[in-house]
Amino acid sequence: MPPIDIAKTAVALGKERATLLHQLSELGADENGELTGEMDFGDAFADAGAATAERTETMGIIKNLRNRLDDVRAAMVRIEDGTFGTCTECGETIGEDRMEYRPTSSKCIGCKTKSA
Numbered sequence: 001m002p003p004i005d006i007a008k009t010a011v012a013l014g015k016e017r018a019t020l021l022h023q024l025s026e027l028g029a030d031e032n033g034e035l036t037g038e039m040d041f042g043d044a045f046a047d048a049g050a051a052t053a054e055r056t057e058t059m060g061i062i063k064n065l066r067n068r069l070d071d072v073r074a075a076m077v078r079i080e081d082g083t084f085g086t087c088t089e090c091g092e093t094i095g096e097d098r099m100e101y102r103p104t105s106s107k108c109i110g111c112k113t114k115s116a
Contacts, residue, residue, distance in 0.1 A: 009103050010079050013072050020069045033066035071104035
């Protein structure tokens with residue numbers, strides 16, 4: 001397998017960041033996962049239970065998107081500071097296959113397994 005193309009990975013991460021920001025916006029949240037007030041969950045008393053359930057589901061999706069966005073941002077910082085592909089736990093090189101498959105990885109498989 002050829003070495004990871006950092007420039008290509010940075011472009012892919014930038015596109016993923018844009019996609020995640022768009023998805024957050026579509027759900028009525030800003031890039032920090034805070035609701036902007038643009039989503040209407042319904043205010044009618046009869047719909048209160050359904051609105052609460054929908055809001056709870058939406059907040060869970062927003063939290064997941066925000067966590068993914070945080071991972072993308074962290075990977076972009078590691079690219080900028082030259083530590084991309086280095087395990088943040090043990091300092092060893094993360095396998096190229098892992099970085100190719102999941103460029104937001106910050107830990108090698110060994111350290112990730114220990115922390116799980």
